[in-house]
Amino acid sequence: MTIQTTRRTLLKGAAATSMALVIGMRADGSFAAASGVAHMNPFVSISDDGVVHVILKHFEMGQGTTTGLATLVAEELDADWNRVAIHFAPADNERYKNLFFGAQGTGGSTAMANSYMQYRQAAAAARAVLVQAAAEAWNVPASEISITASMLKAGNNRAHLGEMAAKAATLTAPENPSVKDPSDFRLIGLDHLPRKDSHLKTTGLATFALDVKLPGMVYAVLLRSPRFGGKLTSFDASGANSVPGFIGAKALPTGGAIAVYGKNTWAAIQARDAITADWDFSAAENRSTDELADYHRSLLDAPQFEAVEGADRAATEAAVAAADTVIEAELNFPFLAHAPMEPLNCVIEPTENGIRVHDGCQFPGAVKPTLAHILELDPANVEIRTVFAGGSFGRRATTNADYQAEAALAFALLGRKTPVKVVWTREDDIKGGYYRPMFAHRVKVGLKDGRIAAWDHRVAGKPIIKGTPFESLVMKPGSQVDATSVEGVNDSHYAIPAMSVGLSDAETPVPVLWWRSVGHTHTAFAMETVVDQVAEALGKDPVAYRLELLSGGDKDQKRLAEVLKLAAEKAGWGKPAAGRHQGIAVHKSFSTYVAEVVEISVTDGAVKVEKVTCAVDCGTAVNPDVIRAQMEGGIGYGLGHVMRNQITMTDGEVDQFNFPDYEPLRITDMPAVEVHIVASSEAPTGVGEPGVPPVGPALANAIYAATGTRVTQLPMTENGIAFA
Known part of the structure; x- marks a missing residue:
């Protein structure tokens, strides 16, 4: 994804016309009186002691933005990483809006994707005026000045960035500052760069709302x-x-x-x-879970909307009916709570x-x-x-x-x-709503002459976006289809002929909300478990068959195929250790491509997840260690929920109340995880959420390989699966 910005957009509102000596920021992101701080632009300030202050328009909830955005600034400024401080931006839509949302906010795994060039250009603009200030102070050409570890150098002249910041803040930054060629990166892509939030959190200096x-x-x-x-x-x-x-x-x-x-x-x-x-x-929700599930399934009989542009539902149904073999699956997904550690x-x-x-x-x-x-x-x-x-x-x-x-x-x-x-207490959080919606899927795939002839996919669930201020961002003008209900199905990159995706909106007073990876939480599971069924019916290896469906040669198919092959290779696909069984899934979400191989063992009928091998293509890897951490975290989060978690109701009242009955993943559940990052020069994409969608279906496919049981009801314990 390429973001076009102008200097006006980038630096609008900056205090770059004069030296700002009245505002500083504490380590927790709050403002405090200070002196000797020069504001280069809304994203970069430099204090007279040489510390580079990065103003973060995206906040930190564990996903690594404090490190990622600081890396971009430090890279373009050639700053000493140990002399870079981070601060959360004040609420200001004009200066700090998310370029994808049009308002200030963090989410949708967009922080790095929408800020990559913005923060680099802001730092490059600051660098340009710092070099100009040094050139004027030393009476040397700007071309002779270099910056290394926050030190400006030209011949025998030396100065740290803070010594030139006051003068630099009075100069006019270039209209289009030049950014580094990737071949010159020293921090972007550097493995094991220390996180900027780790010290604050481990020493107790970080301030949380609690x-x-x-x-x-x-x-x-x-x-x-x-x-x-x-x-x-x-x-x-x-x-x-x-x-x-x-x-x-x-x-x-x-x-x-x-x-x-x-x-x-x-x-x-x-x-x-x-x-x-x-x-x-x-006017309340007075139904129990079984009634709600039946209601969702009933909506599949006559979809309200068609989610694939130009699809002919009647023709799809006819092609399925005329097929030699029909693969059928009905899948049910429960309400899910977010359950963050800090209520x-x-x-x-x-x-x-x-x-x-x-x-x-x-x-x-x-x-x-x-x-x-x-x-x-x-x-x-x-x-x-x-x-x-x-x-x-x-x-x-x-x-x-x-x-x-x-x-x-x-x-x-x-x-x-x-x-x-x-x-909010933990009980308020679990019982308080704003859940991942309950969803039902019904899939019929017609096979003829050894290939897919048609794919009839139906989805029912309460929409998340429709009727909210975000509707215009994700729903096409005039459309009744909430994209978050069908994403990952109606935009599948598999070469599937005669595909129709029918959508029905469920109605319930239960408040719903995006949950880590949003619609992909259920659509990836449906697509990837059904694709495995199709592969089996055709007598083909699951990896080889997916590669067939991705052989069209477009960019998305190539990148999906690449992570699929990498994950399979690194996991030793088809050659598990004795007593082990494998399942695989591949999915694109938030413009990132992820494939995962889950390896399990089964002892006395109980499943143990032994290992997950992950391959991810998220474009330029700004912070590889953060990417691995996010993939690992997403895998753990996804596993915990597909294994045991659900929100159920009795006469409209939530049954679960706390972690004893809404059980998070335990340390004994967590498998070994290997993450392999595809080298790429593409723009960075999301990493906070894309690790979640493939792990559930990969586990379900592994369970089928081991036991012959198809998982169609989540959590898996409701499908009769026991875990060690």
Whole structure:
């Protein structure tokens, strides 16, 4: 992906016309009074001690953006890596918008893809004026000046970057700064470059939202309807009066929750448990999981929309009916919680003219206007101090800023003069919704003359994007197809003739949201397990058959074939050790190509995942160690959920409550993982999510190879699979 930027877009709003000596930033990303800091542009500042400060428009939730974006700047500046500091950007859509979203936000594995040239050009622009400043100071041609490890050099002249920063900040940067040729990279692509967030986190210096404590701060938890869509009719807080530290309870004007205030978190939680409430469930989700699953399956009978442009459903159905052999599969996917290690929380405090929010804020572009609207403030008076987040997997990126809106309402109800910290408990998180939607798939593949004649694929689930402010970003004008429901199926790069993808939107009050790898969480599983069935029916090796389907020669097919062959080669495909069985899957998501081979053993009927071999093509590998970590993390996250996890309901109320019954992957479950990165000169693409989709179907295919059982119901334990 190539991003075209102009100097105006790149440097707009910069304080490059004069030296800025009033603003610095702390290690946690918050602003602090400082002196001797020259702002080259919105992304690069240099202090007079020579430290290069990288301003990060994408926040850090464990995915490595602090290291990746800092690498781009340090590369173009030839900065000393040990003299590079990182800071989270303030909320400012104009300066720090995600170029793909049009608003400031982190998600969709876009951080590196949309910032690669932007940050390099910003650093190159800073480099140009630093060299110019040195040339004028030393009265030498700029061409004679070099930079090595943050030191400007020309003959006997030496100066660190900070010594030239003040002068450089007064100069005009070039319109189109030249960036390095990849052959000159010294940091981009360097293996085992130390992460910029590791020291802060391991020493406790990193600030997470849960760490924020302000003088006079009050804590709040929410008592919510036990069924999604329920409305409060009345409540009695008298039972909470005996709880030490209880301050009070107030109904939110939305009618969906009660804010319970305490002098500490424990007091607020204990008081909440002592409050009784009555709810109106007439518009709530009152169905149980079996009823919801049946409803989703019923929607497959008559799809509402066609998701493949130009597809002829009638012709597809006729071709399937006329086939020599028909492969059929019906697959069911449950609701899934995100379950990040740090539950949702944020702090709102009053300022002279507005508010300040302390938050591991994933979407400042959505949070700022939402809180301004709720509190009737000028958005300019809503300040967001972004801090580290202990995971997200999509949960902190709601389109309606749900938990921050709760905090704003709780703050307003308390009089707007007292700092309020809203905290979700683990039980709130598991039971609180915004899940990966439940989905059902039905696939019929007609085979004739030894090949696919037609592929009829039907999908049903609640749309994530439709009806939200993000609709225009991912849905084609005039289309009723939510791309996140069918991505990975309707845009498959396999050469499949007469493919029709029918989509039906499920209706339920259960709130849904993107979950790590979004629609690919279920579409990859459906595609890759069915392709294995087709290969078996045709008597072909799963790898060889996939290569046939990818032999058309377009760029996507070539890159998918390359990772497929690399993973198979490195895993010793077809030659597992005694007692081992293999399964494979390959998938493109977020413009990244990933193939994974899962190797298992089976003892006394219990499956043990022994090893996963991964091959990934994500374009230019900015930080190979971060890429490996993200692939490993995605593999573990994906395994844990396909093996055991689901959100179920009884009469509309969620059954699971905490990690004992929504069990994360245990260390004993985690297999050995090998990650092989394809060398590439293509622009970088996403790595936070693409490791997730292939691992589930690869495991399912390995289980079939070992036991003859096809996994069609997730989690796998619901399909009768036991794990060691």
